[in-house]
Amino acid sequence: MIDFEAFYKITYGLFIVSSGDTVKGNGFISNTVFQVTAEPPQFAVACNKKNFTAGLIAQKKAFSVSILEQDTAPDILGRFGFKSGRDFDKLDGMSVKYGETGVPIVLNAAIAYLECTLVNTIDAGSHLIFIGELVQSVLLDKLKDPLTYLYYRQVRKGSAPENAPTYIDKSKLQAGKPAGTFKKYKCTACGYVYDEEKENVRFSELPDSWTCPVCGSEKSDFIEV
Secondary structure, eight states, X not given: OOOGGGGGGSOOBOEEEEEEOSSSEEEEEESOEEEEETTTTEEEXXXXXXXXXXXXXXXXXXXXXXXXXXXXXXXXXXXXXXXXXXXXXXXXXXXEEEOTXXXXXXXXXXXXXXXXXXXXXXXXXXXXXXXXXXXXXXXXXXXXXXXXXXHHHHTSXXXXXXXXXXXXXXXXXXXXXXXXXXXXXXXXXXXXXXXXXXXXXXXXXSOTTOBOTTTOOBGGGEEEO
């Protein structure tokens, strides 16, 4: 038996993983970044093969990791987590510096960042695991707490996009849940649709402080569809 809710007990952070150069760069929200060795210091990043950034990392042979603060604005999470770099320039208008390898490093809401050169790539089915050796690491703010996936889910009521390695089809969590008619609610600002069946939480049960995960609009800006 597989109890999918057990997956939520595994701890993660939330990061912006970026690659490319000054001509074309991109980044995505990742909750799977971890250190794999101490000497030399190496970090692994899981990236869906469909992500535009996956191709940039493979081409550039380097990537950066921006470690996000707990109060990261919803529009940043929406820009890098729920939109595709194939459709628009995610870095446009953002605070970006370019590291020693030439890759972009997103500074918005970052409390620290890492820059790595690619040393190995592992095919893990739907995802590629990029392993990079650390080139530089910089602490930007030692007082702010990092944003964890647990905080993002429980306090901010966020969810993982389908390309995330931790994405779980919410229909698999419905066993034992009371049956009923599920509704959908649409953000009037950006068009994001909150689906009660997929999220497994009634819209009415979300706190009044909940905001759109894509654009940051308030709960009151949603309409039933």
